[in-house]
Amino acid sequence: MSLVIYNTFTGKKEEFVPASPGQIKCYVCGITAYDHSHVGHARSVIVFDVIYRYLASLGYEITYVRNYTDIDDKIINRANAEHTNWKEIAETYIASFKEDMAGLGVIPPTYEPKATDHIPDMIHFIEKLIERGYAYQVDGSVYFSVRKYDGYGKLSGRTLEEMIAGARVEVDERKQDPLDFALWKASKPGEPSWVSPWGEGRPGWHIECSAMSTKYLGNPFDFHGGGKDLVFPHHENERAQTECATGKKFVNYWVHNGFVTMQREKMSKSIGNIRTIKEFLKEYHPEVLRLFFLSTHYRNPIDYTEQSLENAQSALQKFYFTLGRIREVPREAVAASSQADYPELQGLEKKFHEAMSDDFNTALGLSTLFDLARVLNKMVDELDESNRPALAHGERLLASIGSTLGLLGEETAVFGRGETLRHLKRIGLDEAAVEKAIQDRSEARKRKDYKGADAIRTMLLEKGIILLDTPNGTTWRTK
């Protein structure tokens, strides 16, 4: 089965052919470390985490790079506002991001380079551009000469004329052409700076990704990813610089994810409609966010609403319940599976792979998880000698699909406990009070006082607590 991927550069789905067989080299633009990351950043990271996991499941050996922009106007501004230095700000928010990533269960990339650790690489890169006649120096700054590169605009699908027509940029007098962009910025007094052949200064934004991606991956490399907003100018500029400096193709497949919106509007710091990852994680299990993201194709926008999250939460709970039911079946009963064929399970496995190999169609892939849950629940309901091996096989399939998506990674009991505690915290109820109410109800039931018992059930239900009467007594869970 071949893997098909939508390439922003061609605007089409293309069959994926790795630059070297069996290996994949991937670069994804990370964050600018000047504040806590929000749910929009999380989408990008999770989308590529799932792509990474899926490619790994296909057996590829992957080198995955995700950078940190740790020097930039916003970082400097924040440092000034807080009377500290850029380094402090950058380190603070890189640490914050790492904490978020761990919380979200994201696999760490192979390399996580920081821009300021690669200043010499960038200087070298710029020198090459000057040598080759694609860049020029003015007053200690260096600019890239956009008109020297005739491929400019091909990634974002616009012509130079269109860009000029639509320009809202303030023209910097020193540029030879309004479209030119900075490779190196001469520093103003008091600003952080590094020594360069052009004087004290700091790198332009785009150059770090060109220098670091080619340093760690060479070029051309397989994937370059990031949010859709990076297509222009960031990736367009990276591409221009790199192809001009190396004389070789930069990237084979450009992959961009859609935005997270709130009330249909892009989530972004400047609009102010953000939800930080930390805020999210206080309220929900991390896999809820992941499941929510995966329920829509990665290139489409996704609207962040409480209802959608509750939805994702129910779905996640459903999967964990299913897993929990299976695991309650005595181990010897599920036994070692034979090599027999299970057409239904194999069909679902195939469906999952077909979905994922068609431009990572996780929404469709997720539907196989629902199908699988149904099949497995039925097996547990109708458990007998004949379907035990199939159940064992199915359990493994559920776990394996889950792990490819980064879901169902927790012990069912731990998951359930976590959901309970989160819910109690949200409604401000303590566990002992719930237990006491349940005990009262059990006594009422013993007296066959069903009216009284139901009153307690209803009271708890209103608080989102559902009682489960089992042969071994009453347990409870949160809605």
Next chain:
RNA sequence: GGCGGCAUAGCCAAGUGGUAAGGCAGCGGUCUGCAAAACCGUUAUUCUCCGGUUCAAAUCCGGAUGCCGCCUCCA
């Protein structure tokens, strides 16, 4: 102003020529003292609207409307 994307049931959402996946919610049923979970059944003659191409269109083409994004930092 320039360029691009999207529009599928109450909600979320897949589906790029062959007669509408999946989830949530709802309804009916099995089970249960009642519930919950699970399972079974059911819920769009129709895919924003108007034209066109075709034996056949949610899917292709043209137009309209609406929403969103990029063009400035942005995942």
